[in-house]
Amino acid sequence: MLDFDGWVCPAPLRDYPNIVMGHGGGGKLSAELVENLFLPAFQSATLEQLGDSAVVEVGGVRLAFSTDSFVVRPLFFPGGNIGDLAVNGTVNDIAMSGAQPRYMSAGFILEEGMPIIQLAAIAQSMGAAARAAGVSLVTGDTKVVDRGHGDGVYISTSGFGVVPMGLHIGPGLARPGDVVIVSGDIGVHGMAILSVREGLEFGAPLTTDCAALNGLVAAMLACTQAIHVLRDPTRGGVASALNEIAAASRVGVRIVERNLPVPTAVRAACEILGLDPLYVANEGKLLAFVARDAAEVLLEAMRAHPLGRNAAIIGEAIADHPGMVVARTSIGGTRVVDTQVGEQLPRIC
Amino acid sequence: MLDFDGWVCPAPLRDYPNIVMGHGGGGKLSAELVENLFLPAFQSATLEQLGDSAVVEVGGVRLAFSTDSFVVRPLFFPGGNIGDLAVNGTVNDIAMSGAQPRYMSAGFILEEGMPIIQLAAIAQSMGAAARAAGVSLVTGDTKVVDRGHGDGVYISTSGFGVVPMGLHIGPGLARPGDVVIVSGDIGVHGMAILSVREGLEFGAPLTTDCAALNGLVAAMLACTQAIHVLRDPTRGGVASALNEIAAASRVGVRIVERNLPVPTAVRAACEILGLDPLYVANEGKLLAFVARDAAEVLLEAMRAHPLGRNAAIIGEAIADHPGMVVARTSIGGTRVVDTQVGEQLPRIC
Secondary structure, three states: OOOOOOOOOOOOHHHOOEOOHHHHOOOHHHHHHHHHHHHHHHOOHHHHOOOOOEEEEEOOEEEEEEEEEEOOOOOEEOOEEHHHHHHHHHHHHHHOOOOEEEEEEEEEEEEOOOEHHHHHHHHHHHHHHHHHHOOEEEEEEEEEEOOOOOOOEEEEEEEEEEOOOOOOOOOOOOOOOOEEEEOOOOOHHHHHHHHHHOOOOOOOOOOOOOOOOHHHHHHHHHHOOOEEEEEOOOOOHHHHHHHHHHHHHOOEEEEEHHHOOOOHHHHHHHHHHOOOHHHOOOOOOOEEEEOHHHHHHHHHHHHOOHHHOOOEEEEEEEOOOOOOEEEEOOOOOEEEOOOOOOOOOOOOO | OOOOOOOOOOOOHHHOOEOOHHHHOOOHHHHHHHHHHHHHHHOOHHHHOOOOOEEEEEOOEEEEEEEEEEOOOOOEEOOEEHHHHHHHHHHHHHHOOOOEEEEEEEEEEEEOOOEHHHHHHHHHHHHHHHHHHOOEEEEEEEEEEOOOOOOOEEEEEEEEEEOOOOOOOOOOOOOOOOEEEEOOOOOHHHHHHHHHHOOOOOOOOOOOOOOOOHHHHHHHHHHOOOEEEEEOOOOOHHHHHHHHHHHHHOOEEEEEHHHOOOOHHHHHHHHHHOOOHHHOOOOOOOEEEEOHHHHHHHHHHHHOOHHHOOOEEEEEEEOOOOOOEEEEOOOOOEEEOOOOOOOOOOOOO
């Protein structure tokens, strides 16, 4: 019944004969799985573009289509739960193509024994998040697995929206000279999850920044069409997102560490735990690569939006060292900001 | 952090404070979860139609959009694996709106420790199934959960296709007088899974009937536009699908048991195990409700297609007892074919 003869696994997957947590971390191991296993199997030119969402044309309409599975632990955390995370995560992936999300689906994998009252609270959060983002949950599916083969609930959401005609935003479209803007404080979602999971307290309590970014994106596009790349730096954080863009666009990226908006509580928690905020997951933040002459006006427009109040210019795209991200450190040196191999914090989304 | 005050759980969910396997069975418990928990939370008129796929309009184009999560155990079974099942399942849900599926997404929830070579075989099956159905896998996501919180791999697929202008097919559109056709042998997928799961042998080996039905649907629509309902009788089998249609269309349904195409091996296995083939899951079969005067020509067109060779007229929609399905038994009596409460065979898809 099992016939693996036809399949030759290219290096370096052979180094790991079995799945490890890092394969889900959004870092190098995840990328290897996609490049060496899924892409050859699926043979799709659109998939190969590796955007947060796929842009496809149907009946003369350009649609941004995206999916995400959510396995965050714990299910409820400060400021949110797996339900609003699952809605906002897919809303944001669609928005990163410049599209307004319209319709969504939700698939639930429930573990036998899960309290129904918890599921109800999660579903209500999903409904509220969808209404807040202006998107309709129109189809779904529910499966149940035996106790000990799940973790309460896993949620997969998919959705699509219309990409305005003539708009082209994608991870491969950054150009040397582009300015890199982040929409606000980084590292908040990851540290909020970690604080509750590990029972840590870091002075001021951290709550997730989980939010739907399609409103912010609409405000940005109303300001300028010179946005080349949008990306929400979730798993793997800002560092991984910048590396993906640098690789896809064949540009170098240079950021200035002291310009990164890192809240004191995140910085303190990261220092205690030996984590780098650049690699910590966000859920309500975006990175934008924009033409230099539109950067200042875009920054102002972003700061006028509630979800962009702390927006900041953090760097630029350059022609040097294509595919590589470097940071000027606070003491004046330069370091390479590499993609992590596995992940610092598993099951963050 | 948890605030359930705002949520009042309507009966009968209170009977089960926790999720049980039957909530995923496609029977009454599943329906209660949808009606009493998800619908009030999501507040979507499209969701309330409860088709296999949701039909929505975007930019003047009508799209059928569907999602499904797959948790079948074991991952590999006679004639298929979770990968082609996950592709064909969503292809078929889209096809049941009369649409040709175009684009799909795939989300993977991997369990730590899963052999990568198994995942590769599953991904290759998905790619092959997608190409066979003429659909492109364009976007995806991979998460990893700790050992003991999954079962190898769970796969969620979503997808959409274009519904031809003027075509209206849906579970609520059956009319009294419609003829009910099934496209072939029933109960095969469920018994194939059960035989390998329980180590049973029933003489001739059973292999799954898992297949993409969009080609058959295209052939049917080329023959007649008088098809009112299409449904693939997966979880809960033919009995549950007919009950859903009877309820949504407010018609009665009368079937003739001896006209049901049940293969000898399925019948024998069901007899040994005390199962009713009407409730066993299928994955490559469909039910069609068609206007009476188009039924014979449609049946012929279906039989001319490789996936419809054993198509048969099994009953009719009637004005009597709306919402209820009855069967004339082989000994001449009549019995009510109710929806099951939970499920006979968990984790069949």
